[in-house]
Amino acid sequence: MNRAIPGKRIELGVCYYPEQWDESLWVDDYKRMAAMGFSYVRIGEFAWSIFEPLQGVFSFDLFDRAISLAEKCGLKVIMSTPTATPPAWLTHNHPEVLNVSKDGTTHHHGLRGHYNYNSSTYREFTKIIVEKLTKHYANHSAICGLQIGNEFNCESNVYYSDADHDAFREWAKQKYGTLDQLNDAWGTVFWNQTYSDWEQVFLPRVTPADSDNPHHALDEKRFVSDSTIRYAKLQADIIREHAPNHWVTTNGKFGHLNHHQLTNNLLDFYAYDSYPNFGFVFSEGEDDPLFDRKWSWNLSTVRDISSQFAIFEQQSGPGGWVNRLEQPTPKPGQIKLWTYQSIAHGADMVLYFRLRTAIKGTEMYWHGLNNYDNKPNRRLKEAAKIGEELKRVGENLFGTDYLAEAAILHDYDNEWDGELDTWHGPFTGKSIRSWFKAFQYQHIPVDCFTLDDDTTLDQLMTYKVLVYPHAAIVTPKRAKLLEQFSEQGGTLILGSRSGYKNEYGHAYMKSFPGLLSDLAGVEVNDFTRINKVDDTPYIEWGEHTVKAETFNEVLTILSEKTTVLATYQNSYYANEPALVRTSFGKGTCYYYGGVFNDQLADLLLTDTGLKTRSELTLPKTIELAIRASKDKEYFFLLNYSGEEQTITLNEPMNELLSDVTFQSACSIEPYGVMILTKV
Template identity: 30%
Template sequence: MTHQTGTPVQHATATGQIDSAADATLLVDEDTHRWIPGSRTIRFGGDYNPEQWPRETWDEDIRLMREAGVNLVSIGIFSWALLEPREGVYDFSFLDDIIDLLWKAGIDVDLATPTASPPAWFYRKYPHARAVTREGIPLAFGSRGIVSPSSPEYRKASRAIASRLAARYASHPAVVLWHVHNEYGTPVSESYDDASVIAFREWLRQRYTDLEGLNDAWGTAFWGQRYGEWDEIDAPRATAVVTNPAQRLDFARFSSEALLECYRNERDAIREHSTQPITTNFMAITCPSVDLWAWADEVDIIANDHYLIGEQADNHIHLSRSADLCRSLAHGKPWILMEHSTSAVNWQPRNIAKRPGEMRRNTLAHVARGADATLFFQIRAGRKGAEKFHSALIPQAGEDSRKWREAVRLGGDVAALSPLLGSRAHARVAIAWDWASFWAQDLDFRPSADLDHRERIEAFYAALWRRGITVDFVHPAADLGTYDVLFAPASYLLDDDAAENIRSFVAAGGHFAASFFSGIVSTSDDVPYGAYPGQLRDVLGLVVEEFLPLREGERVALQDGAHGRVWSDDITLRGAVTVTSYNEGPAAGGPAITRNSFGDGTAWYVSTALDGDDLDGFVVGVLGAAGLPYSPVSDIETVTRFGEDRTFVVQINHGDVPGGAGVEGVDLLTGERVGSSELLAVGEVRVVEVSSSSSDARS
C-alpha cells in the first residue's frame, strides 16, 4: 500500500503495556531527566533490520527476541529508499506491519529517521549535493553516509521524511524514542562542495563580523594570505604545502556545527508532532570530527555506539573510557549504549571474536558506568552486504550456539538490574577533553610526529583505572567545582576562558596536573605573547624557553629512576619547585617534573611521556596530595552507583586471578549474599547492593 499522506496510526493498549509517556511509571526523576517512557529495568535490545528479511522471518525473530528478554529495538535506520521510493511518494506499509508486530509482542521501538543513507533517486536528481572530499572528489551513491550537510536539497528532503514519520507514528504506543540519523560524522565528517563553501563564509561572517577580524585571527599576514573580499574565501582544500592552520581549525568547527544543524532540522520536525524523547547515536571515542560538548544539550538523552578494538590487550579499559565520556556528556545522568557488538565486527584489519563471557563483561561495564539501556548492532546477522560478517544477537549459527546461549543469559542478567535504574556513578577526578584542541594539535607542522593526544589521555586514564578511580571527562572551561583533581594530559589549545577557569580551580584549592605541550595556543591556534606555555605559565609557576623533543625511540632517565620518551622541555622555574630532574638527554640537569603552589591549590607539570609504573607513581602522587583514596593496582574493575537510598557496587574481573574482596551485600545477578572476604572469580561479574557503611561513598 502506498500512502501519499501520512495518517497517524491509532492502537489499543495491549494487556500489561504502558500506553504513553504520560501513563508511564518511571524509576527515574522526570523533573530533572528525560528517560525512555515505560522503562522498568535496564533496556536491552538492538538494531533490527526486518526489511532485509522475508516476512516469515519476522515472527521467528520476535520469538527469539522475547526469549532473550529484548524490550527495545531500533528500526528504520537505513530504510529511506523503501519509505520514499520516489521523491514525495511515501510507503510506510512495512513499518506499519513490523511496529504492530513488535508492539503486540511487548517490544518497544526506537524509531529512526533514515537520513544517513539518501536513496538513489536523490543522488540522480541532485548530483551537486554529493559530499566532496578535500581533494575535490565527489562521493558517489552505493555505500552509506550523508551527502553534503549544507545542501539545501538534503536539508529539505531529510526534514520532510522526518516530519512524515513523526506525524504517522507519534501516537503509536510502541514508539518510545526517536533516533535521528545514524552516527553523525561517520563516514562523512566534512564536505568541500559549493553549498558548504557558501555556508562556511556565512559562518565566518557570524563569527568575525568583518574581514579585519578574520584576517587577524587567521594570521593571514603570513605567506601573503590576506583576504579583501568574503567571496575570496574558500574551504581549506588541499594546497601546495601547508594550508593555514587557523582556517582548517575553523572549518572543523564549522563542519561539526553543520552536522548539528542537520540534527536540529530533523529533531525540530519530529517535535512538531511528538513528545517522546529524541536522540542520535554518538561515536564519542571513535569519531573525532564532532564536538560533542556542543551536541550534548541538544539531545534529550545521550546515546553512544562503542566497538572494541579486538587486538588491544587492554580494550576493556578503553571501553570504560568511552563509557565515562558518555556519562560526562550526560552530566552524570543515565545514557544509552545504542550499539555495541556481541562478538567480532567486520571492519577492523583483524576482527577478533569475543571470548566466552566477554560480551557479558562488556555490557555490564557500560551499565556500571551509567548506561541504563544496552543495545547491540545487530539483532540478526545479515546474509548480504558489507556487514554480513558482523556479529549479532541472533548469530548465523542460530539458537544452537554458545553466543546465543550467552545472549539469553545476558538478557536475564539485565532484567535483574531494575534496582539500578536511575542511580548514578560519581567522580572526584576529571580529565580535560576538548575536541577543538585535538583538531588543532593534529594539524601540520608540529614539533614532533610522536605527539599523540589520544595516547596520552589513554595512558593517564589507564593509570587511574588500574587504581580504581572513577573518572569524568570535562571541557576545561566547564564547571570544575565538584572535582578534587583535574588532569590535563593533552590540552594543547586552551582559550582564555578555559585558562582562567583552571586558574580559578587551582586558586580555590584544586589539584591540577598538566602534561607536556599543554596550554601552548589559544582560540585560533595562536601562540600568546611570551614564553611557553602562555596559557598556563602562571598557574604552573614556570616557563618553557624551548621545546626539546626526543628522537624516535629515544628514552631519557630521570633522577628518581623513571624514564621518559617523546618529549622534554628547557624549563625555567618561576615559583615552582623541582620534583625530579633529567639525568640525561637534551634537558639534562633541568627540571622534568615540577610542583607549584597557586592560591590554595597545587599544580604539577610533567614534561615528558611517562609510562607504566613511572606514570602510575606520578598519578598516585597527585591523588595522595589531594587526599583521595586509591586501590592497589588491580584488574578488578569496581564502580559504585548511587541511588537515593541504595548503593550498588559493580565488580568485573578482567584478570587471571580471583580478587575484589571487601564488598558485602546481596548480588542482584544471583540473589545470593556476598561476604566481605569473598573473592570474585576470574571472568565473572557481580552487582552488589551494599549498605552505605560498607562502601566508600564517593570514590
Template identity: 35%
Template sequence: MVWKSLFHPPLSLARLLAVMAAISILESGGVNAQPNGRYGSFRFGVCYYPEQWLESYWEEDARRMQECGVNTVRLGEFGWALMEPREGHYDFSLFDRAIETLGRHGIKTIFGTPTAAPPKWLTHKYPEVLEVFETGRPADDQSRRQYCYNSAVYRRFSRKIVEALALHYRDNTNIIGWQIDNEMNNENRECFSESCRTAFRAWLRRKYNSLGELNTRWGTVVWSQSYSDWAQINLPFRTLAYHNPGLMLDFKRFISASATDYLNDQAEILRRYRPKDFLTHNGVFKNIDYYAFSRALDLYALDNYPTFEDSPRYSTGAKLTLVRGFSGHMMIMEQLTGPAGQTYLLRTPRPGEMRLWAMQAVAHGAEGMLHFRWRSARRGAEEYWYGVLDHDNVPRARFEEFKQEGRELQKIGPEVVGAKVVSEIAAINDFEAEWVFDYQFLTKEVNVGAVYNALFQAASEQRYNIDFVSPAADLSGYKLVFAPQMALMDKELAGRLQRFVEQGGTLVLSAHSAIKDRDNAFTAATIPIGLTKVFAVELDSVQTYQPPSAADNALRFDDGSEVPVHVFAEVVRPITARVIGQWGRDYLKDLPAATEQPFGKGKAIYYGSLFNLDAARYVIKRYAAEMRLKPLLADAPNQVEVTRRSKSGTDFCFLLNHGDTPATVNVGKGFTDLLSGEAATASLTLAPFDYRVLRHEQSAEEMR
C-alpha cells in the same frame, strides 16, 4: 559533463539564501534537551532490520526476543528507500506491522531516522546532495553516508522524511525514542562540495564580521595570504606547501557546527511532534565537538565494539568514560555480539566476553544495552557482522549467552538506572585542542586519544573512578584534575582553572599546554598563557625527541622515582614553584622538569612532558595518596576491574574479571549480590570473564 556543472554552478540569490538558512544556527547549539524524565528505565534489546527478512520471521523473532528479556529494539535507520519509494510518496506500512508485532510482545521501539542512507531516486535526480572528496570527485552513491550536511536540497528532503515519520507515528505508544541519523562523520568526516564552500564562507562571516578581523586573527600576512574578498577564501584543498593553522582549526569547527546544525534540524521536528520521546545519536568519530553536539539530546549512545582492539579492557573503559561525559547520560546502541567485519573480520569474543563487555558498559554508566544485531545478515556490506542468531536462524551459544545477559539485566538494570559514576579525579578533554594536533601532529608519537587511555588505565589500576569533562565543566566536585595537551587557552578557561586550584583542587598541566590562543596562534604572553601566576613557572625551552622517545630522557623526581620522557622535554624556569623533578640526562641533565606550587587552598603541578602510562601511574599514585583519596576496593587481583555507581545513599560495586582464569576478590562485609538477592560472602571467586554486581547501603559517615 554533469559533474563539472556541480563544481562551478551559478550562485543564485535563492541558493545563497537557502544555504544561509541551513547554517542559521551553526554556532548556537540548537534546541537544548531538558532533563524531564523522557528516559527513565533500563532498556535491553537489539538492533532489528525487519525490512531485510520475510515477514513470516517476525512473530518468531518477537517471541524469541521476549524469551531473552528484550524490551526494546532500534529499527528503521537504513529504511528510507522503503519509506519513500518515490519522491513525496510515503509508505510506512512495513514498519507499522513490525512495530505492532514487537509491541504485542512488550517490546518498545527506538526509531532511527533514515537519513544516513538516501534512496537512489534522490541521489540521481539531485546529485548536488552528494559529499565531494578533496579531489573534487563526488562520492559514489552505492554505499551509505554519501551526503553533504550543507546541501540545502538534502536538508530539505531530510526534514520532509523526518516530519512525515513524526506525523505518521504521532500517537504510536510503542515508540519511546528516536535515534537521529546514524554514526554521523563515520565515513563523511570532511566534505569539499560547493555547498560546503558557500556555507564555510558564510560561517566565517558570522564569526569574524569583517575580513580585516579574519586576516588579523589568522595572520594571513604570512606568505602573502591576505584576503580582500570573502570569495577568495576556499576550503583547504590540497596545496603545495602547508595551510594556515587558523584556517585548518576553523575548518574543523565548521565541520562540527555543520553536523550539529544538521542534527538539530531533526531534533526540532521530533520535539514538536513527539515531545515525550527521548532523542539520541550513536557513535564517536572525528571532527565533532560532542559536548556541543549533544545539547539537543536526552542521552548519548555509544556503538561499542571492543574487538577493534587486541586488548580492549582499558581502551573500551576510556571510551565509555569519554561518552558518559558528553551529556551526563549514556546508553549503548550497538554492542558487539559475535565476530564482526565488512571487508575485514575481527576476532570472535570468547565465551563470556559478550556478557562481560556489556556489563563493563553498564559499570561505566550505560542506562541501556542494545546488541548489534538480532540476526546475521545474509547479504550486503555487513554480512560478516554476526548477530545473536546465525544466518540460518538457529539459536546457538551466542543466543544462550544473550539470553543469560537479558535475565541478569532484568535484575541489575532497574537497580542501577539513574545511578552515577562518582569520581574525585577528572581529565579535561578539549576537542578543539585535539584538532590542533590533527593537522600540526608534530611527531608520530603525539596521540591525544592514547593520553586519555593512559589516564583511565592508571586510575583503574589504582581503583579510582575517573571522569573526562569538557573545558566548560564545573570542576568543583573534583579533587585532582588533569589538563593534558591543552594547547589552546583563553581567559575564561584560565580563570576557571585558577578558581579550581584556589578553592582547594590539585591541577596537573602537561607539556605543550596553554601555548596558543583560540585562534591557534602563538601570542606575546609568556607560556603557560594566563597561568604563570597559578603555576609560578615560565616555559624556558623545549626539546622534541623523535620516535621512539622513551629512551632519550627521563624525569627524575624528588622521591627517587623515574618516568621516561614522552615526546617533549620542557625546561621550566621556576618563579616561586618548588622543583620536584629534573631531567636525567642529555644536555638537559639536572634542569627543572616538573614543579609544584601552592596556590590558594590548592596546588598546581607542572609536568614538563606529555603524559604516557608511566607518567599517569606516577602522578595519580603520588597525589591521590597526598590527598588521601580512598580507592574503590583495596584488595582485588589485577585482572579484575572495579567500578562503582551511586545514587540516593546506595553504592553499586561492579567486579569484572577480564582474565581467562578464576579470580578471588576480598570485598568484606555489608554487600548484597544483585543477582542472587542474598548477602555476598566476604570473599568472592569470579569465573573467567564473569562479573558480580554488589549493592552497599552507605552509612551516615560514608554519606558525609
C-alpha cells in the same frame, strides 16, 4: 533538554531490520526477543527507499506490519529517520547532494554517508521524509522514541561540495564580520594568504605541501560541527512539532562534532555505539594495551556528554566488513562483561547489534546474536541470561550516578587543533592513555570532563584531582578558572606544550606555559623534541628513573612555593628541572615538561594522595566502577582476564546478581561481573 531515559529499570533491546528478512521470520524473531527479556527493538535507519521508493511516492505498509507485530509481542519500538543513506533515485537525479573529497572527487552512491549537510536540495528532501514519517507514526502506541539518522560523521567528517564551500563562506562572515578580522584570525599575512574579497574564501583545499593553514583548519572543524548540528536540528524540530510525546536522540560518537552542544540543544539523552572488540584490532602497539578495557574511557567520554545515556549498538558478535575490521568472536562471558561495562559507566538502556547477522552486503561478517543458520548458540544464551538478571536488578541501578573524585579534562578546540598540530595533538592521546591506565590499575574511578565557556568553578570542585595533559589553547577565562580550582584546594596536573595558544591557535608572546605560568610556578627556558637517533633522556624522581620520551621542556622556577620533584639526566640539560609541584592557594599544581608515560602517571597519581576505596582489595585485571543513588552504592567489578580472580573484602558485602553475601573473600570467573553492595 531533560537528558533522561524514561522508565524505572535498565532494559535491553536489539537492532532489527525487517526490510532485510522474509516476513515469515518476523513473528519468531520477535517472540525470541521477548523471551530473552528484551523490551526494545530499534528499526528504520537505512530504509529510505522502503519509505519512499520513488520521489514523492510514500509507503509505510511494510513497517506498519512490522511495528504492529512487535507490539503484539510486547516490544517497544525505536523508530529512526532514514537520512544516513539517501536513496539511489535521489543521488542520481540530484548529484548536488553528494559529498566531495578535498581533492574534488565526488562520493557516489554505493555505501552510506555520501551526502553533504549543506545541500539545500538534500535538506529539502530530508524535511519531506522526516515530516512524512513523523506524522505517520506520531501517535502509534508501540513507538517510544525517535532516533535522528545514524552515526553522524561516521564515514566522513569532512565536506567539500560546492554547497559546503558556500555555507562556510557565510559562516565565516557571521563569525568575523569583516575580512580584516578574518585575516587577522587566520594569520593570512604569513605567506601572502591575505583575502581581499569574500568570494576568495573557501574551506581548506589541496595545497602543494598537503598541509593547511592551522587557524583556517581549526575553523573548518568548528564549521563542520555547526553544520552537523544544524542538519540534526532540522530533523529534531520536525519531530518535536509533530510527535511531542516521543523522546529524541541520535547514536554514535564521531569526529568534528561538538556532542555536548548537540545533546544540550536538541536531544533528550545521548546514545552510543559500543564495540569493545575494536580494542583488539587497534591496540596501538603498546606494551601494555588496554584492549576492550579501553572502552571504559570511551564510555566515560559519553557519560560526560549525557549523564544518563543509552547504548544503541552493543557488540554481540565478531565484527568485520567484507574488506576490513577483522575481529575475533567474543569469548564466553565477554558479551555480559561488555554489557555491564556499559551499565557500570552510566548506560540505562542497552540494545545489541544486531539480532540477525546479515547474509549479504558490506556487513555480512558483522555478526549479531544469531548466526546465519538461525539456530540456538551460546551468544543468544548469554544475552538471555543478562536479560533475566536485569529484570531482577535493573530497577536498583536505573538512574544512579557514576562516582568519581578525579577527572581527565578535554576540550574541543584542543582536540581539533591537535589534528593538524603535531607539536601537541599526538601528545594528548598518549598521555591520556597513560593516565587512564594509572587510574584503572590503582582502581580509582575517573571521569572525562569537557571544558567550555560555560564551565563553572562549582562543577570543577566536585573533583579532588584534575589532569589536563597538553592543553595548548587556553583562554584567559579558562586560565583563571583553573587558578580558582587550585586556590580552592584542588590538585591540577599539567604537561608540556600547555597554555601557549589563544582561541584562534596563535601563540602568545609569552614564555611557555603562557597563561598558566603563575599557576604552574615555572616558565620554559628551553625545549626540544626527542631525536630518534639520540639516546632517550630520563628523569630521576627520588629512587625512580623514568624515561622522558617524545618532548622535553627545561623549566625555570618562578615561585618560592615550587618544589622540584625530578630533574633530567643524560642530556645537554642534565640536572635541570623537569617535574615540579607548586602550592597555589589551598591547592596544588603539578607541571611536567614532557609527555606522560605509564610509569610517571602511576607515580604522580600516588603522589596526589588520592586512593581507591577501602572496602575492597582488587587484582590488576579488575576494573572498579561505582554507581550510587542517594542512599546506596553499587560496586561494579569487571574482570577483563580469561582467568578466575580473587577479591578480598575488607567488610561483608552482598552480590546483587546472585544475591549471595560474602564475608571476607570471593572469586570472580573469567570475564566475569560482580555488583557488590554493603550489607
